[in-house]
Amino acid sequence: MDSAVASNQVGDGNQRGEADGAPLRTIAHIDLDAFFVSVELQRRPDLKGLPVIVSGSGPRSVVTTASYEARRHGVGSAMPAAKALRLCPDAVVIEPDSHRYREASRAVMAVIHHQIDEVEQAGLDEAYIDLTGLSSPIATMRTIVREIEEQTGLHASVGIGPNKLVAKVASDAEKPRGFVVISREQACEWFADRPCGLIPGIGPKTVERLRVLRIESIAQLAGADEQQLWEAFGERQGSILKSRAAFIDGSPVVSNREAVSESRETTFDTDLSDRTELLERLAGLSADLCSALRRHGHQGRTIGIKIRYANFETHTRARTLSALTSDQATVTRVARELFEEFDPQHPVRLIGVRVAGFQTPEAASGQMSLPLS
Numbered sequence: 001m002d003s004a005v006a007s008n009q010v011g012d013g014n015q016r017g018e019a020d021g022a023p024l025r026t027i028a029h030i031d032l033d034a035f036f037v038s039v040e041l042q043r044r045p046d047l048k049g050l051p052v053i054v055s056g057s058g059p060r061s062v063v064t065t066a067s068y069e070a071r072r073h074g075v076g077s078a079m080p081a082a083k084a085l086r087l088c089p090d091a092v093v094i095e096p097d098s099h100r101y102r103e104a105s106r107a108v109m110a111v112i113h114h115q116i117d118e119v120e121q122a123g124l125d126e127a128y129i130d131l132t133g134l135s136s137p138i139a140t141m142r143t144i145v146r147e148i149e150e151q152t153g154l155h156a157s158v159g160i161g162p163n164k165l166v167a168k169v170a171s172d173a174e175k176p177r178g179f180v181v182i183s184r185e186q187a188c189e190w191f192a193d194r195p196c197g198l199i200p201g202i203g204p205k206t207v208e209r210l211r212v213l214r215i216e217s218i219a220q221l222a223g224a225d226e227q228q229l230w231e232a233f234g235e236r237q238g239s240i241l242k243s244r245a246a247f248i249d250g251s252p253v254v255s256n257r258e259a260v261s262e263s264r265e266t267t268f269d270t271d272l273s274d275r276t277e278l279l280e281r282l283a284g285l286s287a288d289l290c291s292a293l294r295r296h297g298h299q300g301r302t303i304g305i306k307i308r309y310a311n312f313e314t315h316t317r318a319r320t321l322s323a324l325t326s327d328q329a330t331v332t333r334v335a336r337e338l339f340e341e342f343d344p345q346h347p348v349r350l351i352g353v354r355v356a357g358f359q360t361p362e363a364a365s366g367q368m369s370l371p372l373s
């Protein structure tokens with residue numbers, strides 16, 4: 001059952017008219033409904049319609065997913081399993097099976113990638129999809145939802161909007177099997193009275209601090225005195241909170257698939273000759289790079305450095321390892337060795353480090369298993 005809020009106002013290919021000068025975008029967020037439970041119900045169809053909780057059985061276990069029947073009793077994700085069972089004593093508890101969830105996730109993502117290149121997988125069961133420039137983004141998303149159902153038996157909810165934030169909140173608004181198309185202005189109106197914690201990135205601690213300022217709803221936060229927010233949260237964080245409450249979000253959809261390398265580089269205010277300092281800067285860049293790689297789930301085989309002299313002459317050096325890595329110690333060590341081998345002879349204007357030759361660990365192990373089979 002689709003519920004297309006305001007889809008008649010925001011037709012296919014008709015997301016024009018943001019006046020803030022930002023490039024017009026059409027972004028979808030797709031989120032599978034009660035993902036773990038739905039995967040489990042495929043092998044236990046007898047449990048359909050019953051309250052089902054996927055959680056471990058230890059005393060400190062928490063609920064990973066609850067069926068919508070269990071949610072009606074107040075059970076929610078991340079709730080201690082013991083509390084969930086007090087709220088819903090009849091619930092059937094199933095141990096998580098992460099292998100199966102990863103398999104199902106791969107099948108779903110393959111369906112999405114079959115239609116669209118610009119996909120940012122944000123979790124096992126969710127992804128952002130950049131539909132900008134497509135002639136019929138809504139029809140495309142309906143096709144994707146239908147094909148996911150046909151090929152995996154899983155249901156998904158979709159939000160479509162001008163940015164990732166609107167899309168994410170919209171996909172969650174009418175679960176399960178929601179299909180919400182909404183502009184930024186409509187999002188501001190529709191969610192005006194909802195609590196600030198509905199906005200991704202505004203966690204319970206921030207909600208508590210906002211409450212002290214008598215700011216409880218999204219509209220109150222969007223309309224809050226900026227000075228007051230700056231005083232409570234600092235300028236940067238205060239401004240971010242206010243703009244997110246106005247559903248402003250310029251962050252790009254970062255396609256996981258196309259990335260083949262990632263790098264960090266820095267240009268010095270004054271050219272550097274001191275080896276120790278150059279190596280320190282290189283180590284700092286390697287640390288930043290590796291934490292980004294891990295965040296994005298990337299590993300690469302080739303580590304490279306880039307050195308630009310004051311006269312703009314640019315040199316690169318690289319080494320390919322026998323195994324994939326995103327390990328900070330490894331990247332830092334290889335970058336240092338490359339630097340020492342290169343042995344710069346002039347003051348350095350820019351230094352950089354790169355990891356390239358990305359491959360997912362699954363793809364890598366798949367390839368390595370070929371000779372054995």
Ligand SMILES: [Mg+2]
Nearest residue numbers: 031032033125
């Ligand atoms: Mg989900």
